[in-house]
Amino acid sequence: MLKYALLGFLSYQPMTGYDLKQNLDNSTQFFWQAQQSQIYRTLKQLEDEGLVASQVEPQDDRPDRRVYELTDAGLADFRAWLTTPIADMSLHKDGFLLKLFFSGGADRAELRAQLLLHRRLHGQQGALYNREIQAFIQRTVTEHPEMAQNAQLWEATRRFGERYTRMYVEWIDEVLALLDSKG
Amino acid sequence: MLKYALLGFLSYQPMTGYDLKQNLDNSTQFFWQAQQSQIYRTLKQLEDEGLVASQVEPQDDRPDRRVYELTDAGLADFRAWLTTPIADMSLHKDGFLLKLFFSGGADRAELRAQLLLHRRLHGQQGALYNREIQAFIQRTVTEHPEMAQNAQLWEATRRFGERYTRMYVEWIDEVLALLDSKG
DNA sequence: CATCTCATGTAACTGGTTACATGATTCG
DNA sequence: CGAATCATGTAACCAGTTACATGAGATG
Numbered sequence: 241m242l243k244y245a246l247l248g249f250l251s252y253q254p255m256t257g258y259d260l261k262q263n264l265d266n267s268t269q270f271f272w273q274a275q276q277s278q279i280y281r282t283l284k285q286l287e288d289e290g291l292v293a294s295q296v297e298p299q300d301d302r303p304d305r306r307v308y309e310l311t312d313a314g315l316a317d318f319r320a321w322l323t324t325p326i327a328d329m330s331l332h333k334d335g336f337l338l339k340l341f342f343s344g345g346a347d348r349a350e351l352r353a354q355l356l357l358h359r360r361l362h363g364q365q366g367a368l369y370n371r372e373i374q375a376f377i378q379r380t381v382t383e384h385p386e387m388a389q390n391a392q393l394w395e396a397t398r399r400f401g402e403r404y405t406r407m408y409v410e411w412i413d414e415v416l417a418l419l420d421s422k423g
Numbered sequence: 424m425l426k427y428a429l430l431g432f433l434s435y436q437p438m439t440g441y442d443l444k445q446n447l448d449n450s451t452q453f454f455w456q457a458q459q460s461q462i463y464r465t466l467k468q469l470e471d472e473g474l475v476a477s478q479v480e481p482q483d484d485r486p487d488r489r490v491y492e493l494t495d496a497g498l499a500d501f502r503a504w505l506t507t508p509i510a511d512m513s514l515h516k517d518g519f520l521l522k523l524f525f526s527g528g529a530d531r532a533e534l535r536a537q538l539l540l541h542r543r544l545h546g547q548q549g550a551l552y553n554r555e556i557q558a559f560i561q562r563t564v565t566e567h568p569e570m571a572q573n574a575q576l577w578e579a580t581r582r583f584g585e586r587y588t589r590m591y592v593e594w595i596d597e598v599l600a601l602l603d604s605k606g
Numbered sequence: 607c608a609t610c611t612c613a614t615g616t617a618a619c620t621g622g623t624t625a626c627a628t629g630a631t632t633c634g
Numbered sequence: 635c636g637a638a639t640c641a642t643g644t645a646a647c648c649a650g651t652t653a654c655a656t657g658a659g660a661t662g
Contacts, residue, residue: 256612256613256614257613257614257615258611258612258613258614276613276614276615277615277616280614280616281615281616284615299612299613302611302612302613303612303613303614304613304614305612305613305614306613306614
C-alpha cells in the first residue's frame with residue numbers, strides 16, 4: 241500500500257508530494273513505485289483521514305510548496321502497520337514471462353532478440369538503478385548521520401534489487417542456452 | 424493483462440472459467456495470477472468483444488459448464504499481442520521489502536523472526552509450487568505430446584520461479600548475517 | 607532555443623480484490 | 635461428518651494508470 245510508503249517517508253521528515261516521489265524513485269523503486277498523480281491523490285485522502293496535515297509555503301521564484309507532516313494519529317497508524325507481521329509472500333506479475341510462456345510457436349530468432357533485449361534492460365538499467373540508489377543512501381547518511389540504523393535496512397533492500405537483476409540476467413542466459421541446444 | 428493469459432490458454436483448447444483458473448494456478452502462478460471472480464468477469468468482457476464464444480454444456484451430477492473457445496478474431500488478437508515486443512521491464516511490488524525498508528527502529532528479535540518466516544515461505548512453499556508445476560507440465564506433455572515445443576518454454580518460466588525463490592532465501596540469509604554482525 | 611527541474615493537481619479509465627451467494631458429490 | 639472439488643457468478647470497493655493542464659526558472 242502506497243499509504244504506508246508515504247507515511248514512512250514522512251516519519252523521517254515533513255516533505256511535499258514532489259519530494260515523496262523523489263524518495264520513492266531513489267530508494268524503493270525496485271519494490272514499490274507510484275505515479276506522481278497517485279501520490280497527490282493519496283496525500284489528500286490521508287489528510288481527510290487525519291493522518292497527515294499540510295500547510296502551504298509560498299515561494300517567489302518557484303511554485304508554492306504544500307508541505308505534509310505526520311499527525312500523531314498518522315504516526316500511530318504507521319507504527320501499527322510496521323509491527324504487524326506480513327504472513328504471505330507477495331505475488332508478482334511479469335508481462336515478459338507471460339509472453340514467453342506462450343511463445344512456443346513463435347519465430348526463434350525473434351524470441352532470441354526479445355530475450356537479448358530484456359537481458360540488456362535488466363543488466364544495464366538494473367546496474368544503473370543500483371548505483372543511483374546506493375549513492376542516494378550514502379548521501380543521506382552523510383547529511384543525516386542519525387539515519388545510519390535506517391540506512392542499514394535501506395541497503396539491505398537495495399541489495400535485493402541487485403540480486404534480482406543479476407538473477408534475471410542469469411536466467412535469460414539459461415533460456416538462451418536452452419534454445420541453442422534444442423532449437 | 425489477464426486477457427492474454429486467458430486467450431493464450433484457450434488457444435491450446437476450449438475450456439471453462441474454472442479450468443482456466445486451474446491452469447493459471449498450475450503454471451503461471453509465479454508471474455501471473457487471478458481470482459476466480461476476475462476470470463469470469465474478464466471472460467464475459469471478451470465475449471462482448473467477440474474474442475471468445477461460449478456454450479453451456481448441461482451436466483447431471485455436477486453444475487453445468489460454460490465452455491469458452493477462441494473466435495477467429497480472438498486468435499488474431501492473441502497472435503498480434505504475442506508478436507508485439509515488450510520494451511520495458513515489469514515493475515514489482517513487495518510489501519515485505521517495503522516494511523523491512525522502514526524497520527530501522529524496530530525490535531531486532533522481531534525483525535529476525537519476520538525474516539525467518541519469509542525465508543520459510545519462500546523456501547518451502549516455493550519448492551512445493553515448483554514440484555507441482557513441474558509435475559503439471561510433465562503430465563500435460565505425456566497426455567499431449569504435440570505440446571512439447573510449448574512445454575519447453577513453460578519449463579523455462581518455471582525455472583524462473585525456482586531461481587527467484589532461491590535468490591530470495593539467499594538474500595534473507597545475507598540480511599540475517601548483516602543483522603548478526605552489526606546488531 | 608530546447609530541455610530539465612520544480613511544483614501542483616483533476617478526470618476518466620482500467621484492473622484487481624474481497625465479500626457474498628448457491629449447491630451437489632466425493633473423499634478421508 | 636466435515637472438507638475439498640466442481641462450477642457458476644454479482645456487487646462493492648480499492649488501487650493504479652494515462653491523459654490532461656499550467657507555468658516559471660535554470661542549464662546546456
